[in-house]
Amino acid sequence: MTSPHRANKSTTSLTRAFYGRNTVKVAKELLGKILVRELHTSMLEGIIVETEAYRGYDDPASHAYRGLTKRNEVMFCEPGHAYVYFTYGMHYCLNVTTEPAGQAGAVLIRAVQPLKGIAEMKRRRRVEQIKDLSNGPAKLTQAFAVTKALNGHDLTTGKTLFIVRNLHHQEPDIRSGNRIGIRAGVEKRWRFFTRGNPFVSKRW
């Protein structure tokens, strides 16, 4: 089997214990990890270079701020699951759930650096420039074929979508900034990105 999921111990999925911690901490530590998507015909990989933390009752920008709803229920469940939501009538965004079960939290994956399956990503995105493939939250879900069908998917046991450590990767130089596209909670600096990486969606 060529699946990186079981290639060896150091490339197994991040554990539930990793995800089940403070959301801001998890958001920072996800930088440099590898997002893996296995399709029937191809395997897609990308290095996570930009994330944002969203918590619960203390975070007015969060979908979970006003409590449990049908849409955000995954944010309140076990950590290590995919929270995928549909927005602006046409886009999907991918988050990973955090904090202990019962406590809301999720990290939005905002950008990845394409690593494998670039031809497939180009086909899905209908663009030629590699830099345009996954430098934004809705761009990467399109490139990685992530839709609402994956909402609630367990990233720690699933084989079609998961996140692994990057073996040959030095610790990224992490920068923080204000979260993008929100109206409330703008003062929190809960956006994290790898300094200088060209696939970060925006920089300042």
Next chain:
DNA sequence: CTAAAGATGTCCT
């Protein structure tokens, strides 16, 4: 039931 906003991307000027 109705309305308005939305964790965005693309194209245009």
Next chain:
DNA sequence: GGACATCTTTAGA
């Protein structure tokens, strides 16, 4: 820098 596409979800009447 701004318009606009497009539709689900949520809040409020």
